[in-house]
Amino acid sequence: MDIIAKKNKNSGKFQNLKDHTNMVLEEIFKNMDDVKISGFCRSNEWIDENRLKDLLFFSGYFHDIGKATVQFSNTINYGSKSHHPFYSCSLLLNINDFIFPAQYDINMLLLSVLTHHTIFNKTSEFFTDIRDNPEYDFDFILPEAEEFFYGYKREYENFFGKKCPYDYEFKISSKKEICSELNEINEIIKLLDTYEMRIMRDYYSISSGILNISDWLASARFDGQNIRTFFETMFTRDELISRLEKKIIAGKSFIPREFQETLSNHNGSVVVEIPTGEGKTEGSFFWAVKNMKNKHSRIMYTLPTQTTSNKLFDRAEALFKEHTGLIHGSSKIYLQEKYDNDEFEYRDIGNELSFISTFCKGITISTIDSLFKYFLNTGRYNIANNLYLNSVIIIDEVHSYDLKMMGFMNRFFKICKNHSVPVCVMSASIPNMIKRKLEIENYVHVKDESLFRKKANRIFKKETPIEEAFEEIKTEFMKNKNILIVVNTVQKSKEIYEKLSSEDFIGKENVMLYNSAFKKKDRVAKEGEIYDRLKNGKKYILVATQVVEISLDIDFDIMFTENAPMDALIQRFGRVNRKKDPDRIGDIYIHKSIKSLPYPDTITELTWKYLKEGLYTIGEYVDWLNLVYDKLSEDVEFENKIEVDFEKGKKLFDKIIKKNFGISQSYEFHNLREINIESRDFITKDDMDEGNTEYENTISLNYHKYKKCIVQERDTKLRIYHDVIDVDYTYEKGVEIPERITENFEFIGDWE
DSSP states (O other), X not given: OOOEEEEOTTXXXXXXXXXXXXXXXXXXXXXXXXXXXXXXXXXOTTOOHHHHXXXXXXXXHHTTGGGSBHHHHHHHHHOOOOOHHHHHHTTTTTOOSSEESTTXXXXXXXXXXXXXXXXXXXXXXXXXXXXXXXXXXXXXXXXXXXXXHXXXXXXXXXXXXXXXXXXXXXXXXXXXHHHHXXXXXXXXXXXXXXXXXXXXXXXHHHHHHHHHHXXXXXXXXXXXXXXXXXXXXXXXXXXXXXXIIIIXXXXXXXXXXXXXXXXXXXXXXXXXXXXXXXXXXXXHHHHHHHHXXXXXXXXXXXXXXXXXXXXXXHHHHHHHGGGEEEESTTHHHHHHHHHHXXXXXXXXXXXXXXXXXXXXXXXXXXXXXXXXXXXXXXXSHHHHHHHHTTEEEEEOOGGGSOHHHHHHXXXXXXXXXXXXXXXXXXXXXXXXXXXXXXXXXXXXXXEOHHHHTOEEEEEEEESSOGGGGHHHHHHXXXXXXXXXXXXXXXXXXXXXXXXXXXOTTTOGGGEEEESSSSOHXXXXXXXXXXXXXXXXXXXXXXXXXXXXXXXXXXXXXXXXXXXXXXXXXXXXXXXXXXXXXXXXXXXXXXXOOXXXXXXXXXXXXXXXXXXXXXXEXXXXXXXXXXXXXXXXXXXXXXXXXXXXXXXXXXXXXXXXXXXXXXXXXXXXXXXXXXOSSOEEEEEEHHHHHTTOOSGGGOEEEEHHHHGGGEEEEEETTTTEEEEEEOOOEETTTEEOOOHHHHTTOOOOOOOO
């Protein structure tokens, strides 16, 4: 009797257990990264390198032996439920060659096989409950299961090219014995100290992570998909230059700048401070290529927002092609839309999405939240953490994060140092105080002083609120200039938009509103419209909130903005005369606000104090920034708040890992940002009535602000409830705020 392991739902084609197992072993062999495994074993004397490789082989060989049961055969033939990883464990209880750590009794082979379709997340009560649950009963098909079991010696010799030193007996343990063993493992894990837990987490991530990705790849091959999860060959500096010339600068010669050359020759972690628009991204690619250890190395490039991640993905994909991935909350929507529009000439994104979502590609662009949440045991963290162990990390726009996120970042940098994972930290400007808090002040710093001597814009300070600048805005518009208006709250952006769009001589078609109170698909559409208008040279006015500080790579002629913290203002400055062209110096008007919301008064007052009028260099902006933060550090109350927020992030990782014993999966939502509001994704009542409940139609809004307008409605098709908000909505203005909500409510800022 042939044991069936796989059935293609579309073609009806079957694959037997032997063929599937051989495919999995082939993928394990390809994904078995000697550099990573050797480095891990050298730093942990408990782990023997050859024994770890043997564990990978046996986890691959035995992972699906539980399919040689009557119960799984019924799943194939009749669609009934079965639990083949659990059945596989019954043959592994007596294999004791892969115990970690030695002084305890954790069977890593058992653990890896048990969790190859899930993450270890069960409590001891669960294992007790299933003892009497007939759903977990199993009957092996004999003699076929036994014959397959004893084939391990032959396949070991094929895999390693040497005789197998292990002698195992085909012995079926009972369901009660399996549960007792799993209960014992669960209790032992709770006894591990912090050091043991860290090693256990890495060991488990390597063994289960490689098994899982290999199983996925083998299944994809059976379905006729050719998924590439790492670079076939090592990328070189010259190859990168060649691709930059072909794809980015349209055939022109690419001559690396001095700082880019420095990065292309630097090994190890680095801080890069280079002004906006001067080639930091390309410099970081050179650094990444230099620091990759082998073809299994991954580049993980993080950014603050989904919008910036999408834009960088497009650039990176032109260079790295099918080896490029994208991860954030709505990345699947973005990728699927590009695939549906035939924008991918050489890859089938539709079949790659599950692989892309776990950092499996050669280079992955992601929001920093998406990367960090894998360190809180969220999702398929074992695959991502396994890949992280041989990766290079780029953290761009580091200045844009709040103190809680930076506290977590501090913890993350220490983890990277422990694993010899190099990190490239980038920004146009990082306050010295923040460098000290992040503990990166001793990293090698790459900074081109000549670029900071450039001048881009004249600065004008206005004591009047921005609402009184309408006449100046009209005058500049009549001069045929592109105008950017940036305010600090969503509500004010709407008020200014309505005022300007109602002016006949400006015309509604020449004014656009952009903030966070739009559907996700409309934000993407508006971003495209903004780029198109600037590219086509049609003059217009963009009214926006903080989202433009880091979300959009745009270039306007003139800007009117409300006062904000110095680092935020510097980012806004970069949206005018982005290339620092001395022949088109821009004008920036900064208006003092009556209220500083959503920013602390202390910061905005210091910013206003040190901000100067006139034409200054980019380097002088950075000097102002350090003056503000140095002065803040003298304020004991503010310094204490900074330390408290930093500690929140630093302690979060340890707390969650301890709670989940290092390897259990966390199902909790972990907010890494210090935002004192609860944001949720809503569906408008109209969209709900029309059945438009897809993620792309959701709007992220403050739950407490809108709770009077919320109703919960059941999606009968998906059998879930949606938060539905009964408000008016238009593409031009987004969510219309009912008067009953706006009364006596101070509006928050615009956060990603």
